[in-house]
Amino acid sequence: MNTDDGGHYDAAVDALAAREYERAGNRYTRGGRRVLADPRPEIDPFEPDEKGWVGQGLQQLLAAAVAYRVAGADGRATRRAxxxxxxxxxxxxxLTESGxxxxxxxxxxxxxxxxxxxxADEAYDDAAARYAAAGEEVDSPQALxxxxxxxxxxxxxxQVARGQADGEIAIKWEDLHGADPDRPGDxxxxxxxxxxxxxxGLVERAVDDGHLAAPRGTTEYNNDNHRCPNCGSNHVNWAGTGILCLRCSTPTKRV
Structure with a gap:
């Protein structure tokens, strides 16, 4: 994270690794609220910002809602949403730029x-329509x-998708974005x-599985110094304050 969240984001990831999903939701909530209030020293969240740093606060609230759903705390998920x-x-x-x-x-x-x-479907349709309308005003959709x-x-x-893909990158840039950047709206x-x-569907499966993966940080395959006590993998993910299994987000043990 590039915003000042008081360490709550890392604490949330640590809670995910411990399979304590309601606690993860709590820490994501605290981090999100802090970023919404004071994203960075030079940023006033009530002033225009071409980079939109305050969005990282929204993301933590969104992750909190998913974590609460996985924990079975549906009421809290609804309120956080x-x-x-x-x-x-x-x-x-x-943030008034059309994009x-x-x-x-x-x-x-x-x-x-x-x-x-x-x-939700109608809200996504609205977002797509707004993007289409914004196309003429966006010079570089890749940069945006x-x-x-x-x-x-x-x-x-x-994050949700990688928990259902053996910890790998399940949604790539080309999945999320259109094929032709010369048509910014599309x-x-x-x-x-x-x-x-x-x-x-991804959220529902995470709820059914009772598992929300940690976000993917810095990764290494075939690390000889760490092994997962849960699944035996030696592929690692530096996320939160520790070293997690890339596959199942369990804290690794040093060997």
């Missing part, structure tokens, strides 16, 4: 999925898609259309 939607809608008066407004609409749809709220706001909006679906609208098809 409602909180996230309210914060996102408020940010529409601050950013469309990304905020994408976040709204994600929160509806994560919280089990109605209207690599800003903190857009990367934050892509982070949770990637290039970016593909994000919303892809999520409309996939995100709800």
């Amino acid at each position: 409602a909180e996230g939607i309210a914060a996102t809608r408020d940010l529409e008066s601050v 950013q407004v469309a990304c905020l609409a994408e976040f709204v749809a994600d929160f509806r999925v994560a919280g089990g709220l109605d209207g 898609a690599t800003t903190p706001l857009f990367e934050a909006a892509a982070a949770t679906i990637k 290039f970016l609208a593909h994000r919303a259309r892809f999520k409309r098809q996939r995100f709800a």
